[in-house]
Amino acid sequence: MSSHYITSTDHLPEEAQAETTLQITDAQTKRIFETRVRIAKDPAELTDPEPLTIVAGPHESVSETRYVELLDETDATGIDHELVAHLAAEQETASNILNTRSDDLKVLLQYLVETGEYESTADALREVAFDHLATERPALLDAYAEVRREPDDDPLRRVLGKQE
Amino acid sequence: MAVNSLREYLDLLDTTGWLRSFDQPVSWDLEASAATMLANIRDGPVPVFESIAGIETESKLVGDPYRGPQTRPWDHFAQALGFPSGLSGCTYYDRVIARLNRTKAPRTVASHRAPCKETVRTGTEVDLLSFPWPYIHEGDGGRYSNHHTIVAPDPDTEWGTWSSHRMMIHDSSQASLLLLAGEQVPNRYYYDYEPRGEPMPVAVVIGAEPTVESTADMWIPTGRSEAAFAGGLKNAPVDLVQCETNDLYVPATAELVLEGHVRPDDRLDEGPFGDYFGYMNGPRRSMPVFEVDAITHRHEPRLPFCVEGSGVGYGQNSTSTLRLVAAGPDATVGLRAAGFDVAMAVPWRFTSRTVWVIATDRPYPGYLHELANFIFTTWGMLHIDFFVFVDAAVDPLDPRAVLTAIALEADPDADFHQFGVERMPKVPLNIYQTPDEKGSADVGTSKAKTAKAYIDATTDGDATDTTATAETRKRAQERLVEAGLDAARFDRLDEREGKSQ
Numbered sequence: 001m002s003s004h005y006i007t008s009t010d011h012l013p014e015e016a017q018a019e020t021t022l023q024i025t026d027a028q029t030k031r032i033f034e035t036r037v038r039i040a041k042d043p044a045e046l047t048d049p050e051p052l053t054i055v056a057g058p059h060e061s062v063s064e065t066r067y068v069e070l071l072d073e074t075d076a077t078g079i080d081h082e083l084v085a086h087l088a089a090e091q092e093t094a095s096n097i098l099n100t101r102s103d104d105l106k107v108l109l110q111y112l113v114e115t116g117e118y119e120s121t122a123d124a125l126r127e128v129a130f131d132h133l134a135t136e137r138p139a140l141l142d143a144y145a146e147v148r149r150e151p152d153d154d155p156l157r158r159v160l161g162k163q164e
Numbered sequence: 165m166a167v168n169s170l171r172e173y174l175d176l177l178d179t180t181g182w183l184r185s186f187d188q189p190v191s192w193d194l195e196a197s198a199a200t201m202l203a204n205i206r207d208g209p210v211p212v213f214e215s216i217a218g219i220e221t222e223s224k225l226v227g228d229p230y231r232g233p234q235t236r237p238w239d240h241f242a243q244a245l246g247f248p249s250g251l252s253g254c255t256y257y258d259r260v261i262a263r264l265n266r267t268k269a270p271r272t273v274a275s276h277r278a279p280c281k282e283t284v285r286t287g288t289e290v291d292l293l294s295f296p297w298p299y300i301h302e303g304d305g306g307r308y309s310n311h312h313t314i315v316a317p318d319p320d321t322e323w324g325t326w327s328s329h330r331m332m333i334h335d336s337s338q339a340s341l342l343l344l345a346g347e348q349v350p351n352r353y354y355y356d357y358e359p360r361g362e363p364m365p366v367a368v369v370i371g372a373e374p375t376v377e378s379t380a381d382m383w384i385p386t387g388r389s390e391a392a393f394a395g396g397l398k399n400a401p402v403d404l405v406q407c408e409t410n411d412l413y414v415p416a417t418a419e420l421v422l423e424g425h426v427r428p429d430d431r432l433d434e435g436p437f438g439d440y441f442g443y444m445n446g447p448r449r450s451m452p453v454f455e456v457d458a459i460t461h462r463h464e465p466r467l468p469f470c471v472e473g474s475g476v477g478y479g480q481n482s483t484s485t486l487r488l489v490a491a492g493p494d495a496t497v498g499l500r501a502a503g504f505d506v507a508m509a510v511p512w513r514f515t516s517r518t519v520w521v522i523a524t525d526r527p528y529p530g531y532l533h534e535l536a537n538f539i540f541t542t543w544g545m546l547h548i549d550f551f552v553f554v555d556a557a558v559d560p561l562d563p564r565a566v567l568t569a570i571a572l573e574a575d576p577d578a579d580f581h582q583f584g585v586e587r588m589p590k591v592p593l594n595i596y597q598t599p600d601e602k603g604s605a606d607v608g609t610s611k612a613k614t615a616k617a618y619i620d621a622t623t624d625g626d627a628t629d630t631t632a633t634a635e636t637r638k639r640a641q642e643r644l645v646e647a648g649l650d651a652a653r654f655d656r657l658d659e660r661e662g663k664s665q
Contacts, residue, residue, distance in 0.1 A: 030307045058446045060444075060447075
């Protein structure tokens with residue numbers, strides 16, 4: 001891991017914001033990856049600042065230095081696989097009931113049930129949420145599917161594995 | 165007899181003193197490319213970096229292995245093809261053209277007989293960053309593999325289609341490929357696989373044998389197999405072996421093969437890159453993503469790379485040399501097949517793909533215009549801006565002869581022709597268009613078009629024969645060599661396929 005990073009001005013968020021997901025290049029290894037970062041012009045604003053060279057111009061021959069603090073590393077899709085795996089593991093021993101409070105949502109879901117589209121509001125909520133995630137967050141679903149496929153995360157297989 | 169692998173070719177260079185191995189650790193980060201660039205500019209031996217600093221690897225880097233000597237760029241490749249040493253450039257072209265006219269189908273070998281399968285890595289063993297990909301120019305967007313052959317599916321040929329597109333390494337399993345629409349492999353992706361939402365299987369073959377490497381610089385007609393042309397050039401079948409994770413076949417003696425797929429609807433940054441004109445070239449583009457599924461390689465793989473930008477002016481590099489020694493003869497074959505009786509079509513040294521010289525007779529008025537029109541509308545003319553037509557008797561490999569023809573025969577009023585203004589496509593890697601003119605350049609050509617031109621430097625009337633007879637010239641050159649002049653300065657001492665040159 002380097003102590004110096006590079007990014008293009010094209011990748012910076014349009015509006016100034018301290019925390020963002022950013023594609024950066026490790027100046028030492030030249031590995032290119034996306035990560036959650038905090039950016040600042042003054043290193044004193046960050047806990048663990050590293051220099052960030054921001055290249056600009058049609059041939060990227062112009063540059064300025066800011067400072068960056070890496071929060072966690074995500075892959076190119078922006079998904080933190082470790083977090084997904086951690087949450088999936090936690091869920092093995094946790095309740096699978098979701099709670100939410102909303103009169104409006106209750107009315108809308110109830111409408112879908114009354115008109116025969118779904119058998120229950122819980123059924124409607126599951127379907128609508130999964131459909132939304134499949135359309136809007138396919139990478140997150142893929143990452144979760146990958147975690148679910150890993151044998152180590154299957155409690156039954158783990159137990160069977162210990163017995164062998 | 166032609167060589168069968170990059171290793172055999174490097175051994176050949178070693179026996180003639182054109183190889184230099186560096187035992188001391190050399191960094192992949194600019195150092196290997198800097199040493200290679202110096203060798204390219206100074207006409208030194210081809211460098212092999214045996215030990216890579218800062219990384220535990222059995223791989224070795226080879227800088228511009230196909231660069232030929234500045235005065236006789238075809239010499240090394242002629243040796244690779246098994247030709248006798250000392251051929252004139254014209255004779256070299258004749259012999260290569262003869263081989264290209266006799267294609268040979270490849271043959272398949274079992275995996276256990278393929279050197280490129282000595283090590284097979286799949287699944288979690290796949291790690292692109294365990295290889296010392298060079299960071300070639302200060303300001304490049306990343307580390308590159310830029311001296312390889314890409315194998316992609318082609319429904320019209322049994323062995324897929326081969327081409328070359330540079331690749332920027334992102335992480336342990338992903339890279340971006342410079343796929344500019346208009347060429348065969350990019351078109352296959354953009355107009356076939358991606359609209360169907362399917363990943364396109366691809367193999368990136370690094371360190372293939374010389375004739376395979378050279379086909380990437382040729383214009384092989386659609387529906388014809390590059391593998392057969394490589395076999396013709398080699399005068400023996402090229403051995404192919406099936407990939408581990410897809411149905412593609414790859415050259416069996418390659419140093420390293422990256423098997424994978426190009427994902428649909430996904431892009432990663434590509435560039436900037438110090439391009440072949442010798443300048444840093446932006447902007448960074450969004451290009452298709454190559455995801456690696458398996459890596460197979462020989463023990464101690466030799467990874468060739470090209471210092472693009474060092475092949476302009478007097479310097480040569482691998483790509484400028486392969487253009488001269490392979491693309492030129494191939495273009496000559498293509499023009500003859502189209503009915504044009506050209507003697508030779510040659511990329512003009514020093515101009516880095518921009519200018520070609522074509523030696524041809526001019527049997528009737530308007531012939532050159534027809535020829536230029538055919539080329540500009542048929543070939544992949546994105547890189548070439550203009551041609552110089554010279555008489556068939558002029559050696560297009562001799563820069564002095566070409567300049568003399570332009571000076572004496574090209575009438576500034578009548579012989580400089582332009583094909584309209586801003587009508588022709590242009591590859592967005594050029595340096596004379598502004599970023600706005602290049603457009604977003606996500607795919608294909610520049611937003612703004614360019615003009616194409618040609619110079620008619622052929623004689624207008626009956627040529628006055630001011631040259632001595634071939635026999636007299638040959639005898640005079642032999643006398644000069646006997647008197648102590650370097651024989652390498654003369655390229656007319658051999659016999660050109662039956663007639664004295």
